[in-house]
Amino acid sequence: MAQIFINGEAHEVPEGQMLIEATDALGIDVPRFCYHRGLSVAANCRMCLVEVANRKTPAPACATPVSEGMEVQTHSEGALEARRAIMEFLLINHPLDCPICDQGGECDLQDFALAHGSGHSRYREPKRAVADEDLGPLIETEMTRCIHCTRCVRFGEEVGGYAELGATFRGEEMEIGTYVGRTVESELSGNMIDLCPVGALTSKPYRYKARVWEMRHHPTICPHCPVGCNMKVEEVDDEVKRVLPVTNDAINEDWICDKGRYSYEAVHHDRVAEPHIKVGDRWRAVSWETAFNAALKGLRSVGSDLAAAVAPTATVEEQWLTQHLVRGLGATDIDHRLGLADPDLDAGVANATPLLGQRLVDLEALDGALVIGGNPRKDQPLANHRLRKAVARGARVSALGPVRYPRNLDHFRDLVHGPGQAAPAVAAVAKAVAEAGGAGVPANLQGADAEEAGLDPREVQELADSLIHGRQTSVLVGTLAQEDPQAGELIRLAHQAARLAGAAFGYLAAYGNSVGAWATGCVPHRGPGGDPVREGRPAAAFLASDPRRGILTLGCDPLVEAADPVAAQAAFEAAELHVAITSHWSATARAADVVLPMAAYPENEGAYASGEGRLQAFGPAASPVGEARPAWKILRVLAHTLGVPESEFVEVGEIRERAEAALTRAGIALGASPPEPGPALEAEPRSGPGLLRVPARHIYHDDLFVRRAPALQEQFGRLTATISPEDAAERGVDEGDAVRFEGPGGSARLPVHLDGGVPPGVAWIPAGEDAASLGPAFGWVRLSDRAAGRTGEAVTADPSEA
Amino acid sequence: MELPEPVTRRIDQARTRYPAEEPRAAVIEALHAAQDELGWLDQPTLDAVADYLGLEPIKVYEAATFYDMFNREPVGRHHVRVCTNISCWLCDSDAVTDRLRERLGIDFGETTSDGRFTLTEVECLGACGGAPVIWIGRSYYENATPERVEEILDGLE
Ligand code: SF4
Numbered sequence: 001m002a003q004i005f006i007n008g009e010a011h012e013v014p015e016g017q018m019l020i021e022a023t024d025a026l027g028i029d030v031p032r033f034c035y036h037r038g039l040s041v042a043a044n045c046r047m048c049l050v051e052v053a054n055r056k057t058p059a060p061a062c063a064t065p066v067s068e069g070m071e072v073q074t075h076s077e078g079a080l081e082a083r084r085a086i087m088e089f090l091l092i093n094h095p096l097d098c099p100i101c102d103q104g105g106e107c108d109l110q111d112f113a114l115a116h117g118s119g120h121s122r123y124r125e126p127k128r129a130v131a132d133e134d135l136g137p138l139i140e141t142e143m144t145r146c147i148h149c150t151r152c153v154r155f156g157e158e159v160g161g162y163a164e165l166g167a168t169f170r171g172e173e174m175e176i177g178t179y180v181g182r183t184v185e186s187e188l189s190g191n192m193i194d195l196c197p198v199g200a201l202t203s204k205p206y207r208y209k210a211r212v213w214e215m216r217h218h219p220t221i222c223p224h225c226p227v228g229c230n231m232k233v234e235e236v237d238d239e240v241k242r243v244l245p246v247t248n249d250a251i252n253e254d255w256i257c258d259k260g261r262y263s264y265e266a267v268h269h270d271r272v273a274e275p276h277i278k279v280g281d282r283w284r285a286v287s288w289e290t291a292f293n294a295a296l297k298g299l300r301s302v303g304s305d306l307a308a309a310v311a312p313t314a315t316v317e318e319q320w321l322t323q324h325l326v327r328g329l330g331a332t333d334i335d336h337r338l339g340l341a342d343p344d345l346d347a348g349v350a351n352a353t354p355l356l357g358q359r360l361v362d363l364e365a366l367d368g369a370l371v372i373g374g375n376p377r378k379d380q381p382l383a384n385h386r387l388r389k390a391v392a393r394g395a396r397v398s399a400l401g402p403v404r405y406p407r408n409l410d411h412f413r414d415l416v417h418g419p420g421q422a423a424p425a426v427a428a429v430a431k432a433v434a435e436a437g438g439a440g441v442p443a444n445l446q447g448a449d450a451e452e453a454g455l456d457p458r459e460v461q462e463l464a465d466s467l468i469h470g471r472q473t474s475v476l477v478g479t480l481a482q483e484d485p486q487a488g489e490l491i492r493l494a495h496q497a498a499r500l501a502g503a504a505f506g507y508l509a510a511y512g513n514s515v516g517a518w519a520t521g522c523v524p525h526r527g528p529g530g531d532p533v534r535e536g537r538p539a540a541a542f543l544a545s546d547p548r549r550g551i552l553t554l555g556c557d558p559l560v561e562a563a564d565p566v567a568a569q570a571a572f573e574a575a576e577l578h579v580a581i582t583s584h585w586s587a588t589a590r591a592a593d594v595v596l597p598m599a600a601y602p603e604n605e606g607a608y609a610s611g612e613g614r615l616q617a618f619g620p621a622a623s624p625v626g627e628a629r630p631a632w633k634i635l636r637v638l639a640h641t642l643g644v645p646e647s648e649f650v651e652v653g654e655i656r657e658r659a660e661a662a663l664t665r666a667g668i669a670l671g672a673s674p675p676e677p678g679p680a681l682e683a684e685p686r687s688g689p690g691l692l693r694v695p696a697r698h699i700y701h702d703d704l705f706v707r708r709a710p711a712l713q714e715q716f717g718r719l720t721a722t723i724s725p726e727d728a729a730e731r732g733v734d735e736g737d738a739v740r741f742e743g744p745g746g747s748a749r750l751p752v753h754l755d756g757g758v759p760p761g762v763a764w765i766p767a768g769e770d771a772a773s774l775g776p777a778f779g780w781v782r783l784s785d786r787a788a789g790r791t792g793e794a795v796t797a798d799p800s801e802a
Numbered sequence: 803m804e805l806p807e808p809v810t811r812r813i814d815q816a817r818t819r820y821p822a823e824e825p826r827a828a829v830i831e832a833l834h835a836a837q838d839e840l841g842w843l844d845q846p847t848l849d850a851v852a853d854y855l856g857l858e859p860i861k862v863y864e865a866a867t868f869y870d871m872f873n874r875e876p877v878g879r880h881h882v883r884v885c886t887n888i889s890c891w892l893c894d895s896d897a898v899t900d901r902l903r904e905r906l907g908i909d910f911g912e913t914t915s916d917g918r919f920t921l922t923e924v925e926c927l928g929a930c931g932g933a934p935v936i937w938i939g940r941s942y943y944e945n946a947t948p949e950r951v952e953e954i955l956d957g958l959e
Pocket residue numbers: 145146147148149150151152153176192195196197198200201
């Protein structure tokens with residue numbers, strides 16, 4: 001610690017800190033444009049000038065380290081004079097367009113102009129103007145307003161991990177942009193809008209939608225991924241206008257990803273605003289009473305022959321109540337793992353609650369990690385950010401999976417196994433760990449062979465060494481691996497590798513409340529808190545070959561999200577009754593008999609359990625559209641009317657108490673380790689004809705809510721099949737061609753993208769609306785030949801369909 | 803686009819002088835190499851340089867636009883750059899530029915129709931002691947006058 005004097009008062013501050021960090025911590029106001037605590041110091045704006053005793057010139061507080069005995073004046077006449085001069089320079093080229101600028105009211109330049117600026121301009125020469133670039137559907141630009149603080153540029157490099165914006169040209173001609181008018185693609189791009197101290201970068205979907213001083217703020221929690229970012233919804237007159245991050249150093253720091261930021265738009269799109277029943281082939285909007293009666297009649301008739309599919313983005317209250325209803329009716333089939341393709345998971349891994357196994361901040365402190373079958377950059381962007389920070393500190397983070405994703409961090413080893421060789425590849429890593437550890441190779445790993453799994457044995461060895469020789473290392477099972485047809489095998493082997501390496505074990509879950517869904521009993525074999533229940537069948541069964549007479553869907557869209565959407569379609573057709581509780585119209589809602597409109601997340605109240613094991617509650621930011629009601633109220637009516645005991649809840653808090661108790665019994669706590677899976681067995685490869693489909697989801701296409709958010713869908717573009725250049729060349733397919741893929745369930749015509757990160761024999765086709773017709777997400781697909789009749793399996797691309 | 807072999811050879815050479823994990827250090831030399839070979843730097847070339855160095859394209863665009871020495875438009879066989887910054891201007895660079903314009907029949911930023919000459923106005927060339935200064939190819943011509951302009955241009959094919 002060093003003692004320094006600020007405005008005459010003595011303070012103890014940590015040595016080596018920059019002055020601005022000290023004043024920020026002490027709550028002493030020093031204005032700034034370029035400094036941001038999450039970015040490197042650029043010291044280019046000079047707005048933070050302060051006076052330091054024994055220095056001839058004012059010093060920038062953001063780039064002046066504190067030193068013992070330093071005497072600083074932050075608000076002396078000299079300091080203020082310096083800042084006035086800086087403001088005068090900054091305003092030379094700044095347009096006077098606050099009245100039509102979205103930043104107005106929350107603009108640092110505006111605020112400081114008021115505090116430090118002069119009411120008159122001495123500048124008589126022409127101002128410079130800068131042409132705008134189109135940065136895509138998320139960011140609006142007005143580059144004449146830019147003050148060249150380079151926060152956005154540094155963010156791209158340092159946090160986004162891939163520089164897209166830069167400072168081109170020089171001096172007065174300097175411009176911030178992509179130089180070539182590219183769409184900014186970073187999944188964290190919206191943070192640049194928050195960082196921009198002026199109105200140069202603003203939100204495109206929010207453009208001209210509101211003035212900041214009219215809006216009310218409601219804290220909320222992001223439902224989309226297990227990070228559980230803290231956010232706020234802003235609303236005017238009950239209409240949601242935008243979403244911004246709320247700083248939480250333990251979770252999201254100052255950031256959120258674009259999915260969390262822009263998905264709110266779905267509140268206004270494709271909503272089910274009234275209860276509906278299907279009469280013959282036609283939908284009729286009806287009163288709640290009529291709809292309830294139809295649902296109740298159907299539910300009474302199917303009795304316990306009922307299955308329920310629950311969204312992993314539903315709140316713990318909704319999840320608890322759904323299982324309470326279903327089990328109260330004597331039914332047993334309930335699941336939230338719609339995409340899970342391994343029907344035997346529960347036999348091998350009785351409890352796969354996808355806890356991270358550590359805190360998010362712990363990820364930053366790792367010095368070695370292995371992510372198996374996952375793409376954290378897109379699946380859990382702000383967990384990935386922690387891994388990036390670890391890498392910046394020198395950690396060796398590796399990946400192992402069926403494809404090499406476009407990365408934004410430097411992997412120590414980024415290994416791609418052969419098609420269908422996921423389990424043998426993990427076994428090879430576990431074996432290498434065992435060998436390096438010197439404690440002998442367990443029997444089930446004796447036969448493991450890196451080369452056979454399509455890996456380079458030397459790289460596997462290096463990867464194993466990095467896991468053993470770290471002080472703190474982790475093995476993380478990614479989103480894709482958790483849904484794999486061999487998920488049980490993969491999880492057990494990954495756990496074995498972790499144990500052999502002395503590494504922590506954890507999961508990177510797919511959705512915002514998967515942990516809650518497990519703990520509240522939305523799995524067929526475990527009740528709330530893991531209580532024993534009469535065992536039912538998983539979604540892989542009841543959404544496929546083995547349907548029930550009745551089916552209830554809550555907030556999800558199995559016709560897109562199920563492990564096999566084609567089989568799910570058949571299951572829906574076979575069922576007599578399908579009650580859909582949903583906020584949006586979807587393929588699933590349209591296939592229902594009764595549609596009950598529920599509140600979407602910004603209108604809802606409840607809590608989510610994050611991957612870290614944190615239960616975070618939030619309240620409504622707006623009233624539900626039309627006749628929609630919070631799902632917990634809908635479920636309560638159903639349960640109560642159908643005579644399920646203990647269903648007279650008046651407040652959501654009463655349900656939360658029960659859900660919370662279940663979470664406690666299930667051992668969900670901050671940083672808790674996931675339960676141990678069963679012992680690992682010998683690894684079996686998968687094989688089949690054609691290309692192995694890797695259904696790794698697209699960040700903007702994975703849940704129903706996101707799929708209804710227009711700007712994100714524009715950013716998403718079209719669902720694309722990514723294949724290897726080798727496979728493409730063999731079949732005469734070029735980048736961008738629309739090609740018909742044949743899957744086990746049917747065919748789909750998709751644009752093709754070529755990427756060397758995808759090995760031959762693999763087609764990366766994300767789960768999604770355009771790919772649902774292929775059938776099993778993890779199936780084998782055949783790629784038709786563009787030239788008709790060139791091979792036997794060819795299905796010609798039909799230009800009339802393009 | 804693939805960079806021609808002489809360019810990649812020079813880039814490889816340049817890279818040996820910097821730490822392997824700092825490809826950005828070689829950007830300027832890489833751009834010189836590409837420009838020497840191709841005459842000017844179009845966007846595919848800049849992208850190819852970025853790709854070859856393993857950098858984000860914007861990093862290369864930044865360097866290529868920052869420095870006047872890099873041509874982002876095609877230039878004539880002889881690129882005549884004349885300094886009009888303070889020292890040169892005080893020593894009557896105006897007379898020199900006037901003569902250049904007159905003789906070549908083009909203005910700054912233009913190229914003669916036969917593709918022989920491009921005329922560019924530049925800032926201080928760091929040779930103020932010999933102001934006014936003209937820079938063509940690999941040579942600086944100091945203490946330039948309108949008469950010297952004629953001589954210099956006559957000497958170029
Ligand atoms: S666009 Fe905004 S954040 Fe980026 S340099 Fe300009 S003022 Fe700074």
